[in-house]
Amino acid sequence: MADQDLTREKTVEIMREQRFVMLSSVTADGKIVSHPMTPQQVEDDASVWFFLGKQGGQADALAANPHVNLAFAETGSWLSVAGTVQYVEDRAKTEELWDGQVEAYFPGGLEDPNLGLVKFTADSAEYWGIPGNKAVAGAKIMWSKVAGTEAPGVAGTVEL
Incomplete structure (x- = not known):
């Protein structure tokens, strides 16, 4: 897998393309757990806004x-973004991001x-992927298996 320069702009672009993300955190007893989340907004600086209950595990x-950590994935590409989260009291931002789907929760x-x-504030990101759309990525993976060659793709890291 070839190294690729990953930029903040490319990271944000990938993050904005995904409707769902896995948010991984560490419990008090040290277990790593992941939860599916829906980003409400991805900012240009790679920060992400979510709605999340104030109570619970x-x-x-x-x-x-x-x-x-936020994990974004689709056929042939994966993005891992490390950072920190904090609850924010901002009624205007809450109203701006609110949509009917959130009401189900x-x-x-x-x-x-x-x-x-x-608010998630990004520190760094790592990317592994195959350039092209999902169909192209799937075809490249299949061809590398048939041909017995190294899987195609690029990898990159960026401090945000």
Whole structure:
């Protein structure tokens, strides 16, 4: 796999293309756990906004250790972004990001007492992938298996 220069701009582009992400955190007893999340917004500086309950195991883990990882994946490419999270009290931002799908998790709407706004601040990112769309990536992977060659792809790292 060839090395590629990964930039903040490319990282943000990849992050914005994905509807779902896995957020991994560390529990108080040291276990690494991952939860599927929907980014509400990805900023130009690679920070990400999420809605997350203020109560429960995930909230407890984030309060004890705000260091987390976001994992983005699709056929043939993966992006891992390390950073920290914090709950933010910002009514205007909450209203800006609110959509009808969020209400399924917070039935009290914007007034739900468990509704929390979380900001992820990125520190670094690592990328592994095959250039091209999903079909191209799948074909390249299959061809490398048939041909008995090294899997095609690039890898890169960036400090954000």
